[in-house]
Amino acid sequence: MTLPSAPAVPATPVGLAVDVAAFAMHGGELRVLLVQRGELPHARDWALPGGLVMSGEELHEAALRVLRSETAVELEPRHLEQFHTFGEVGRDPRGRIVSVAHLAVLPHGTVEIAGLDVSGEASEVGHTLGAGWLSAHRPPALAFDHQSILDRALARLQLRLEYANLALEFLPETFTLPELQGVHEAILDRKLDKRNFRKRLLSQGVLTPSGERRTGVGRPAQLYRKAKNARTAAL
Template sequence: MNTLTLPPFAARVGLAVDIAAFAMHRSKLMILLVRRGIEPHQQSWALPGGFVHDGEQLAEAALRELREETSVSLSPNHLEQFYTFGHPGRDPRGRIVSVAHLAVLPHGTPAVYGGGSVTAAAWFEAHEPPPLAFDHADILAHALRRLQVRLEYAGLALEFLPDTFTLPELQEVYEAILARPLDKRNFRKRILAQGLLEAAGERRNGVGRPAQLYRRAKRLRSPRV
């Protein structure tokens, strides 16, 4: 007798992934969206995503869907699983559970092209997106909160920047994610006390005084209390 079967009361569930992919562009936090080419919600904007294939890892599915629908290829270290959305009525096709992933794209917004079952892909301001399909507005809101939490303990802002950068450029990332301005003097004092940065030994010429360049510290030190 085969006992390795699901009990009859187990729900029949489809497993999907959705990806909230963020990047910085001209001091603004951007989110990558796709226009759906099929029902439900045909022609609506949505987060990239789709169903997990048989035998596929969740991260593999997320990276594949992102690549197929937007032409963006990422390495797994740019991806983080952050929440699961499983309300019974979230998808009119049936009970679909989505495992949401957060992605950070370094060095700006690459060109994107719609593929697969979507008709277009485009970047939008993350804090002012268009109406979204399914519960993707809720997923995006959770992703933004996750970004804001990670700012406080994981040096997340550095992932949006090139290897060397100025403190004003770093402050722009913080302000874009938090959606509010920060005091320049207090920001400089607090960020340098965290021990995440070290001087790169270079300056960038521009208007006025050359700006000191910084980089991620090779050996993190404990922040001063």
């Protein structure tokens, strides 16, 4: 990086922000955390949580901060990664704001604890009318360029199913294979073949049978946990 001591054009500061697409499972569906804006522009529209980056703050810290400030409880993501920076000049009517978009994965149970699961009235926190976990594949109309951000977040999440095993981070410590398949299906938004899925996952060696079984309606299912060596990262 070369910083010319006297740039040709005066360098009016550019605002730097983060936006977070935080995903969790609820009722077999993939949900994304959205906030209902309380201020103009786009008042009452839904948006991804976001905010300006502070000067001594790492990008991922800023992402965690905005995530936590939008909900009453302290969300603890299992995975957090930057995936694209949105900087188009006209993307925010308030001025030049460049946003580093992040993808977050929250564990099982998050939706039940933090925020309502449907578009109903949620806890009123911060500068928003409320927050809610809404359908990730069929969200309401979003403010600014947040639909593009969400589209790209979903694409990245789907990539991470293959290369990393990010689906595991959506589940509790122990889980059954049908549950894991449900997470894949919710993320990919399509059905998968049971036998092929089991074959593939078991041959990857990322699952260890816990020995326990989950009982309920129908035949009990074997419980698994993430193997010691299982990786959850990729390029």
